[in-house]
Amino acid sequence: MGKVLDITPRLKPTHNSKTPAKAEAQVLDITEARQEILSRDRRVVKRTILTEFVGAFVVLPEKGLLKVALYDISEKGLSFDLDLLDGGFQNGEEVAMRVYLNHTTYFPFTIKVTHARVVEDENLIRHGANFEKGTMNDVALHHFVKFIENVSASLKTDNGDVLVSHIS
Numbered sequence: 799m800g801k802v803l804d805i806t807p808r809l810k811p812t813h814n815s816k817t818p819a820k821a822e823a824q825v826l827d828i829t830e831a832r833q834e835i836l837s838r839d840r841r842v843v844k845r846t847i848l849t850e851f852v853g854a855f856v857v858l859p860e861k862g863l864l865k866v867a868l869y870d871i872s873e874k875g876l877s878f879d880l881d882l883l884d885g886g887f888q889n890g891e892e893v894a895m896r897v898y899l900n901h902t903t904y905f906p907f908t909i910k911v912t913h914a915r916v917v918e919d920e921n922l923i924r925h926g927a928n929f930e931k932g933t934m935n936d937v938a939l940h941h942f943v944k945f946i947e948n949v950s951a952s953l954k955t956d957n958g959d960v961l962v963s964h965i966s
Contacts, residue, residue: 853898854878856887857906863896867922871943875909875928879917886923887911892930897942905942907935 855863856878866878880886887893891911898904909927917924929939 853904855896855898855904856880857894857896866895868897869924871946873940873943875912875926877924877926879920879922879924882916882921882923886914887925889913893927905935905938907939908933 854866854868856866858864864880864884866880869877869879871877889911893909893911894906895909896904896906908930910930911925911927913926914923916922929936
């Protein structure tokens with residue numbers, strides 16, 4: 799028979815042994831911490847991302863209408879893009895805006911620019927703006943935003959559906 803090694807000094811002590819037990823490592827559940835971080839980072843208002851969904855224009859005094867691309871919209875405001883060559887608006891600037899529902903029908907409202915930043919790789923300036931409250935179109939604007947939110951949830955893309963030329 800071979801030599802017997804005594805390994806008892808290397809064994810971990812059990813709770814029943816006379817040596818004091820080390821405090822067990824605490825297992826942390828990161829789900830709660832993660833939810834806290836997510837809720838802190840979430841926006842206060844729901845935003846709906848738009849890309850060429852409706853026609854939007856800003857009114858440039860003594861120049862006319864300038865087409866903008868609505869980027870997103872929420873209850874409090876919207877963001878829109880302007881081509882870098884068209885320039886941009888300054889923070890705090892009030893801008894008259896029109897949203898066209900077809901080629902001739904629109905409703906006007908006023909926004910106040912809160913920030914503008916250049917998006918170099920897209921060659922544009924993205925503006926963020928709040929809706930000016932206390933205007934005659936507050937109610938229409940509220941319903942328009944709700945309409946966009948509800949419709950955008952079920953939008954479909956037309957992939958060349960066949961049109962009927964006439965019915966006989």
